[in-house]
Amino acid sequence: MNFSVVIPLYNKLHYVRSAVRSVLAQTIAPLEVIVVDDGSTDGSAEAVASMGDPRVRLVRQPNAGVSAARNRGIELARGDWVAFLDADDWYHPEMLAALAQAHQACPDADMLGAGFRTIPPAFGADPEAWPVAESFYEVEVVDDLRVRWMKTAPFCTSSVAIRTDLLRRIQPCFVTGEHHGEDLDLWFRVGDMARVAVVNAPFAAVRVLPDSLSTRNARHTMPAFLQRMQQRALSGEIPAKHRRSALWFVGQMHVTLARDALDAGDRKLALRWLAGGRRVALTRRWALTALMALFMPTHVAGSWQRWRLRSAEAFSPEGPSQ
Template identity: 75%
Template sequence: MKFSVVMPLYNKARYVHSALRSVLAQTLPPHEVIVVDDGSTDGSAAAVESIPDPRVRLVRQRNAGVSAARNRGIDEATGDWIAFLDADDWYHPEMLAALAQAHGACREADMLGAGFRKVPHLLGADPDPWPVTEGFYEVEVVEDLRQRWMRLSPFCSSSVAIRAARLKSMQPCFAEGDHHGEDLDLWFRVADTSPVAIVNAPFAATRVLPDSLSARQPRDTLPGFLKRMREQALSGRIPARHRKSALWFVGQQEVTLAREALGAGDRRTALRFLLDARCVAFTRRWQLTLLMILFMPSRVADSWQRWRLRSAEVFSPEGPVQ
């Protein structure tokens, strides 16, 4: 298998060396590493150029966002498979080998994934080595990715690979202009017509950046990718076998948005999101949220929401439903 690794880059000069080292150290060597510099201003491009490996190719473009950078990388790729890695994340040395094993377990899968682990914010340093049991790993074949994602996200943007021919036929793959969920939007569209083979072991590490609870603003509109998902399900563009889980996924996200709005003291927006989530109205989570909107004092709702954020139990594209 020939893996092209696409790395979008914007002002990550402090981290990109580490990310590239992790790709070049793979036991299954990459076919190429395409770094798309999206108009960096901090010397990121120079950091990439300082690596003398001919497999690393730097492509420059004016700042247009991560989706445009990934789409450019897909256009430039020449391998059979395209894997993605953010410029501040890392691959385990067996990452590409694990994806190749997933392919061997399910040849018809157009998308391959692996587990990941989160590491603290480190100033450019490589993460401490983490053990992964050697040998063959459990490969899970997923037929309904949305349903699987609502249990627990099985991979992340830095631990997935998709057949290159499939991506090139879908260009532009990532919705340019979206700032939330543009990666999930693509993963689900691919998975609607192909099984997904996932190695259930952590072969990527993602950097957890500092996040201020006070700086986190609740959304007052449904993200674009969720609007499109609902429209596609209702119009029949999503295959029939996945329509129910697509509508369920959107509904559960709307319940989360309702809870976030309630935590910010905006009961009107919370109620609007909850009413839009009618397809999950008979679930305990929906009904509990309605009771909180109607009866919970604002100060209690705010304290509850902060506790939920700290304990990482709020449903999001990266976490489970609670």
């Protein structure tokens, strides 16, 4: 198997060379690295061009957003698989080998993933590769990606690969003009039609900004990808075996949005989100959030929510059958 790695780029001068270097340093060499510059103005594209490796293909386009950049990369890919990497993230040297291992364990899977870890921004510096003690890791075949996602995210945008021919059949893969959930939208659509195999070990590094809970804003509208998911489930477009979990997933996202509203001190908005998530009203997570919204003083609820997020409490909502 061979990989085309697609990197959408917009004003990531401090990071993009590190990202490209991490792909070129793979123990399983990529067929190509396609960097789609989406109208950068900070010299990012010039930095990539100066790297001078023939495997790196730099493509420039007027600014049209990350979805358009990724779709362009998919159109140009020559490999059997398209792997994605954000321009400020980084591959462990064994990333592509880990994806190949997932393919070996489940040859009929059309989407492969691996775990990831978060790292500080660190301008320009390449992270140190963390130890890989085992030659083989557990490969999990995921039957229902939404249920699995609500336990923990098994992969991220920078640790996933999908068969190129499948992506070409559903182009445009990423919905243009969206910057929230456009990647989840694709993963779940692919998961509805294909098998997913995941290596349960971290092989990508995701750079994150410092905690900004104090600036968290409550969302007043449902993200577009969740609206589409609900519509597709209700219309029967989602396969029957996944419709129940799709509606359950949307309901759980209502609960998440209600908790964000409580964190922002907006009790009325939290209750509105909970009403919209009534399909999961019998779950412990919905009930606990409702009690907080109805009876707990807002400043206490917000403090509790901030503590929960800071302590990285893993919510494990009940499955769609409950």
